[in-house]
Amino acid sequence: MNRISFEKVQDTLAGVLQRLGFSIDRAQACARLFAETTCDGVYTHGVNRFPRFVATIRDGSVDPQAEPRRMAGFGALERWDGSKGPGNLNAWAAMDRAMALSRTHGLGCVALGNTNHWMRGGTYGWQAAEAGLIGICWTNTMPNLPPWGGTEPVLGNNPLVIAVPRERGPVVLDMAISQFSYGTLESYSKRGEMLPVDGGFDEAGNLTRDPGAVEMSQRPLPIGCWKGSGLSIVLDMVAAMMSLGKATHQLSSDPLLETGLSQIFLAMNPEALGTPERLSEIADEIVASVHDCPAAESEKRVRYPGEKTLRLRAENRKLGLPAEPQVWAQILEM
Amino acid sequence: MNRISFEKVQDTLAGVLQRLGFSIDRAQACARLFAETTCDGVYTHGVNRFPRFVATIRDGSVDPQAEPRRMAGFGALERWDGSKGPGNLNAWAAMDRAMALSRTHGLGCVALGNTNHWMRGGTYGWQAAEAGLIGICWTNTMPNLPPWGGTEPVLGNNPLVIAVPRERGPVVLDMAISQFSYGTLESYSKRGEMLPVDGGFDEAGNLTRDPGAVEMSQRPLPIGCWKGSGLSIVLDMVAAMMSLGKATHQLSSDPLLETGLSQIFLAMNPEALGTPERLSEIADEIVASVHDCPAAESEKRVRYPGEKTLRLRAENRKLGLPAEPQVWAQILEM
Numbered sequence A, B: 001m002n003r004i005s006f007e008k009v010q011d012t013l014a015g016v017l018q019r020l021g022f023s024i025d026r027a028q029a030c031a032r033l034f035a036e037t038t039c040d041g042v043y044t045h046g047v048n049r050f051p052r053f054v055a056t057i058r059d060g061s062v063d064p065q066a067e068p069r070r071m072a073g074f075g076a077l078e079r080w081d082g083s084k085g086p087g088n089l090n091a092w093a094a095m096d097r098a099m100a101l102s103r104t105h106g107l108g109c110v111a112l113g114n115t116n117h118w119m120r121g122g123t124y125g126w127q128a129a130e131a132g133l134i135g136i137c138w139t140n141t142m143p144n145l146p147p148w149g150g151t152e153p154v155l156g157n158n159p160l161v162i163a164v165p166r167e168r169g170p171v172v173l174d175m176a177i178s179q180f181s182y183g184t185l186e187s188y189s190k191r192g193e194m195l196p197v198d199g200g201f202d203e204a205g206n207l208t209r210d211p212g213a214v215e216m217s218q219r220p221l222p223i224g225c226w227k228g229s230g231l232s233i234v235l236d237m238v239a240a241m242m243s244l245g246k247a248t249h250q251l252s253s254d255p256l257l258e259t260g261l262s263q264i265f266l267a268m269n270p271e272a273l274g275t276p277e278r279l280s281e282i283a284d285e286i287v288a289s290v291h292d293c294p295a296a297e298s299e300k301r302v303r304y305p306g307e308k309t310l311r312l313r314a315e316n317r318k319l320g321l322p323a324e325p326q327v328w329a330q331i332l333e334m
Helices: A006-019 A024-039 A047-058 A087-105 A122-129 A182-191 A211-217 A226-243 A276-291 A309-319 A325-332 B006-019 B024-039 B047-058 B087-105 B122-129 B182-191 B211-217 B226-243 B276-291 B309-319 B325-332
Strands: A002-004 A069-074 A077-081 A107-116 A134-139 A160-164 A171-175 A259-268 A321-323 B002-004 B069-074 B077-081 B107-116 B134-139 B160-164 B171-175 B259-268 B321-323
Touching: A002 A325, A006 A024, A006 A047, A006 A321, A006 A325, A024 A047, A024 A087, A024 A122, A024 A309, A024 A321, A047 A321, A047 A325, A077 A087, A077 A226, A087 A107, A087 A122, A087 A134, A087 A259, A107 A226, A107 B107, A122 A134, A122 A160, A122 A171, A134 A226, A134 B226, A160 B226, A171 B226, A182 A211, A226 A259, A226 B134, A226 B160, A226 B171, A226 B276, A276 B226, A321 A325, B002 B325, B006 B024, B006 B047, B006 B321, B006 B325, B024 B047, B024 B087, B024 B122, B024 B309, B024 B321, B047 B321, B047 B325, B077 B087, B077 B226, B087 B107, B087 B122, B087 B134, B087 B259, B107 B226, B122 B134, B122 B160, B122 B171, B134 B226, B182 B211, B226 B259, B321 B325
Parallel strands: A077 A107, B077 B107
Antiparallel strands: A002 A321, A069 A077, A107 A259, A134 A160, A134 A259, A160 A171, B002 B321, B069 B077, B107 B259, B134 B160, B134 B259, B160 B171
């Protein structure tokens, strides 16, 4: 594993993006989001994902010059069209606008249609929480998850993000609705390990912890089985209805053609109601109650969502971002 | 199982509530919510739960005359104090206010602290969706769920409701964050059946489908294991921070003393952005895509959340509400 400085990574990616038609500013912003994702330890959706992002630009799914446009607004609520622009820039702009609305109205919501994969969803949660706001956002995805009781992937794994500001560091939940992604199943398979909990059905229709069996059946489990199945459906409905964009069933199931997504960005401004000094205390007390829980395995403390992020961020800033050599070599050729 | 007319049930419960100190109007409203819950087929939280609700009034946890009070407001966002009043009346008032705010601002949110158990959470989702609004609400609860990696119940099962309006009938997700409630575990135990999926850990720390083993260990699973564990934490944080109310760790773990809950009620007004005629079509198309999914068991069609409700509601309205004879006898004595 190579280590490359944050600045070098960002500048290298930005250079590639400029050659693909991004303006200087947008190339830097888009590259920064990729570098920050790797820096925060979400390696699947940072630099390692960049070549696939470039492929979606080259094949026309992502328009590097397209900017999101405000289509309608009513008070704290707005609808934007992502114009098939870069998904992470669109999502950043949408959360930024929801945050601005929440400064004026206490709450703000932007429904964004016709956009592209937002890469790491947690990015937009951190964006809100680091500004002192609660951020809630979700996206629909291509069909990749069977509903409970069904055998075909008609639902999306629709990642959901809920981020809470806190002086000692935000608490950020960033979860897809599938129990394991296909990427995770593949990692377990390659290592020859069983999953820690049931991950889906085998070809015979039995629940299994065998990652290869789930890859074969293409029947991974939604979190909570019937519960996550229902959650995926309503998240898709709200995103598509509010944005007037596409629903999961209208999206291609080819990952390279997964374009035209619908997303919701919601910001809540807790300080608008006063008593800002109490807010972090409440969050700290909840964190303490979780940390105080006796651990099932004595060496592993119970953690809150996003707990590892700030430590990894500091470490990767200091040592340089980890990059897979062949991915980095590929990027240097672009 | 007896069948008793909706009106008879409502009037009987209202009579009990008046004798406990409710005003006539509030007694009727509170009784209606219990009767509607049973009518919609959520038997655990309707009439069958009424004796326990009465017990919380008698022991002083619920103040029958207390009304919720607006403590602070900023645009679309308000904080209310539930004054330890009846949880279902407080929740109804809070969602009603969030809905009114969404008519003015596109969005509305009421954070309600110092309230009591809201009984059936789905009630407030249906309330919003039947008025053409998207309703999202959640409550924290007493500690009843261990976090992932922990052995003590320091989290709540914090039910989450997401409701979507649709002309042919709302789509309403109403789910607790535990995979199975203790009530459900008990039902399986009594019938001598195994759970359909893992429901928790046994005393040896192994995942199990044996409901009795989970009752023994008091270690039920959150939905999605580490994912639901994180979701429970952030839902509690947002509710407690926005309401300045109690967090789960501050609540008694005695069900009869579970008072002073924190809740969030959020309404989104999709019609505020125009094109109301398209909204139901989008929802219908998603429903159709789910119904078209091949079923794992050919006789069981894949369902959307809340799908059975309208049929059960019509049936129970026509035939009368099912009541457990001993519960009904107990109510008639009150």
